[in-house]
Amino acid sequence: MAIHPGDNLDVARRLPDGAFTVVYLDPPFNTGRTRTRLAGAPTGGPRAASRAARAVSGDAPETGADLHRGFRGQGYARLRGDLGVYDDTFEDYWSFLEPRLLEAWRVLAADGTLYLHLDYREVHYAKVMLDALFGRDHFLNEIIWAYDYGAKTKRRWPTKHETILVYVKDPDRYWFDADAVDREPYMAPGLVTAEKAARGKLPTDVWWHTIVPTTGREKTGYPTQKPEGILRRMIQASSRPGDAVLDLFAGSGTTGAVAAALGRRAVLVDDNPEAIEVMRRRLPDAVVLPGP
Structure with missing residues (x-):
């Protein structure tokens, strides 16, 4: 496993074509932008x-x-x-994200899958743009990660989900192994046989999964940390043991922790010194490459 400190666009441009079976991008959600009229x-x-x-x-x-x-x-x-x-104001955000997506697409293997994790502020724009960049026939899924935690407004329906857009490099040959994915409990187990209830069901494109608990082994203290269960499903389904996984916005290193546990190789990139330090502690066997 390798950790690259530095600008992810610079790092991505040095990576070889088609090297990664899974590319996961969890960019800043652009929630704090100042809305001004040009x-x-x-x-x-x-x-x-x-x-x-x-x-x-x-x-x-x-x-x-x-x-x-x-x-x-x-x-x-x-x-x-x-x-x-x-x-x-979207133009500035897309000018930041677009070249990174194009590099991610270049390094994605022919049977690979790209996961782009966004929230409601940008995802609808991004879907249209990704269709334009890669083609609508490369779109595989819109995954909704839903959770029920934290404060809830009474002025509208509380926002308690994020969206993961899934695109495949080749619609005819992408890797997807549903049998490798952890199963989940049936919401109405009495409506299925006891055998099915005991086995659990395959997840759909709506994933009910808690955020990272405030106490527990996963917690690193990094503010945008994602739960391992979310990354595990993606990596289980879209890669095989020994495959390479890339995370260009690695943050707390969740992708690396999951990839290592599943026998995958990971390349993690982040330009935040705090993130690099968190990953050093969380992934002691990783090689931290020299910074820029």
Whole structure:
């Protein structure tokens, strides 16, 4: 297992093509952004936004490296411009995330799976953008991780879930082993046979799983730590023992801890010195490579 301190884009660009069966990305959720209106940005709703996007991008066919064909066959440059006008602060977030996703796709193996973990603020934009970048036929699942913990507002339905978008490099040959995944209890065990109830059921695309408990062996104190059970399902299903797993936003090192327990190799990247120190303690057998 290797831990790379430094900017994950720089590290990813040095990794070989097709080296990883699973790539997991848990980027910052962009929750603290300051919402401002760009000078000259249109008002008047979606129609005005669409007209402005067309005026900016022009009606000529797009050419060059910025053109991808995916979502409904639209030019990627046009689609990105449209979304940037609908939400003018999204452009900055996507400018950060997009090149990292493209590198993640490059290093993903032909039978590999990419998992992008986001919350409700960005996931709907990201779904459209990923369809444009990679093609809708590469989309496999939208996983909902639901939990019931923490304060609950009474001004709306409390937000207690996150979303994981799942894309495969090749829709005809990706690896998925449902039998390897830990089973979970039936919600109504009386409706199935005793044998089925004892065995448990395969998870669906809605995963009810607690957050990391405040006490217990998993807790590292890292603020955005994800529970091992969530990563275990992904790695069990989408890789085999001996396969390589990449986490470009490694944080507390949960991906590495799970990969090691399952007999996978892991490459972990983070530019936060606190995260590197947490991973050193949590993964004492990992090799920490020199920083930038």
